[in-house]
Structures are given as C-alpha cells and as structure tokens.
Amino acid sequence: MLDRFQSPGYMTNWAARLFARAIDRRLKSAGISSGQLPVFFALGQGEALTQKALTHAAAIEQPTMAATLSRMERDGLICRRPDPADGRSALISLTPAGLEKVEVVRTAIASVNAAAISGLSPEEQTAYLAAIQTIVTALAKIPDEP
C-alpha cells in the first residue's frame, strides 16, 4: 500500500498549498493574493511588460495570467497602456498603489520562505532547491502518455 507521505507528488502538492495559504493570510489585509506574486516580482522595479512576457515569467498558461491581470486591474494594482509596437498587446505595469505594496510583498515572501525551510540545515536547503529544480525540469519534459 502506498503511503502518501512517501509520494513526491502528494507531498509537493501539500507543501504548495501550505505555502499559498501562508502567503494569502499574510497579504489578505493588503488586498494581495498568492497568484499575483509573479506579477509583483516581474514589475516591481517599474517595468512595463506584455501579458506574454508575464505569462512566461510566471510559468503559467496565458488564460490564467489574463484572469489574474483582470483582477489586479479591477483592484487598482496594475494598469495597461497600448503597446506602440504591437496593436494586439498592451504594456502592463504596476500603478503607484501597486508599487507601494512591493515591499510588503517581498517581506511576506521572505518571511514565509524562511519559516518553511527553518527546519533544514543550509546544506539541506541548497539540496532541496536543487532537487526541486531537477523535478521541474523532468516533469516539464514527460509526455502525456506513459
């Protein structure tokens, strides 16, 4: 019988949910949620990027990013201006209100990450990051059929 604690897939999913929950609870009062983090990181220096570039930076699918950006626009965190170089695109950047929250976001991420790995030695922390990078690479490559 398979033990869920020994299943990399199950444990990774569990850890990811706990990470997201910790971030959401910390940033709820700021009106920010976990799915928005990649956008804050990509635009945190005042950059203006297309939706495609943001989608690539977050490693999610395009409709997911479109929905996240819609919510962030609704909440006044980002604004879009037409891309002069391409009529299909808009250049997306944080609003002043969004930029004001970058530090809070960074602090929350650092705090949650630090708490998460606090039980690991420095060597174990490095090994964990290396292992999960290897896993991501492997999973990105496998075909749909066994």
Next chain:
Amino acid sequence: MLDRFQSPGYMTNWAARLFARAIDRRLKSAGISSGQLPVFFALGQGEALTQKALTHAAAIEQPTMAATLSRMERDGLICRRPDPADGRSALISLTPAGLEKVEVVRTAIASVNAAAISGLSPEEQTAYLAAIQTIVTALAKIPDEP
C-alpha cells in the same frame, strides 16, 4: 533582486502544478482528475469512510472534499450510504466502477512520481522526501502574522 528559481515557495508551487498536470493528462481518458487521488487511495481497498475521515486523509478543507465527492458521485465513482452510528454522516465508498479504476490510478501515480524523480540519485530522492516533510511540518505551524 529575488530569483524565482531560488524561492522555495515558487518552485514548490511550480512543481505541484506540473505534477497535477501530468496526472490529469494521463487520467483524463479514465474520467479521473488529480484532486480525486486521495479519495482513491483512502477507499481503494473497499473501505467505507466518512467525509471527515477523507478530509483528514487528504489534508484539505472540508468544503473542498465535499465538492470533490459531489463530482465523483456525479461521475459514478463513489456512493454514499447513511452512517448507522451518526445521522449527520454518510459512509462513502468506491462503486464497482470506481474500484475498477484503482489500478489505473496507482499506475499513473507511480509513473509520474518515477518520472519526476528520475533525475535524482536514490540518496537525493530520500533527502527530497525528508526535506519536504520538514517543510510541511514547519508551514503547518506558522501563525498568520509574521
């Protein structure tokens, strides 16, 4: 500037999405999706459990399990019968059609897990599981505020 590849939270979320996507693609033809895996594991030997027990086994919140069970009932994978010991509960078990799929589910999980960790040495695989268990434990303990 923070590098997303060095953020345990980001990488864990990414890996979890890739795990789920790999499972969903393999099991789509069987009419099964990743959120149902814990139910299959808990009931795969013909057990009959309450929703509360399933919620605990999957480590998710109660309304999430309720929705998953609704979909599985709709799809003919599980059935509920009144719990003789408690009028508030039902005992949930896999239908014959659900039990028939247990092997397919097990195979898919084993295949995805094996592919995911194929780039790690046996020692690294063990270390990864130990590390992520430590991380889950740490994240389950942290309070909402830093």
Next chain:
DNA sequence: GCTAGCTATATAGCATACTATGTTTCGAGA
C-alpha cells in the same frame, strides 16, 4: 498590396482550493 497563416489576447467552461456561514444532529450537563 493581398492574402494566408501565425501570434497575442480574450472568452467559455471546468476542477481544485480557500474562507465564511448555515443547517442538522449529537451529546453533555443542568
């Protein structure tokens, strides 16, 4: 310079996850 195909984004529909809250039943103590 026209068209045919490609690219960027939008939209629809669904699954999985959360919080907050309502409803029903159980159980313990007055």
Next chain:
DNA sequence: TCTCGAAACATAGTATGCTATATAGCTAGC
C-alpha cells in the same frame, strides 16, 4: 428530559489553474 454548545456536513462566494476555442492584428510570400 431539555437545552445548549459542538460536530458533521452543505452552500455561497472567490481565486488560481487548466483546456479549448474565438478574435483581432501582424507578417511573410506571392
């Protein structure tokens, strides 16, 4: 026994993620 709080489940609302598909603009080749 009766009530009141707790427990089990249901429901509502929202966010994040996916696939599939539509639409609009760009671009290469003729």
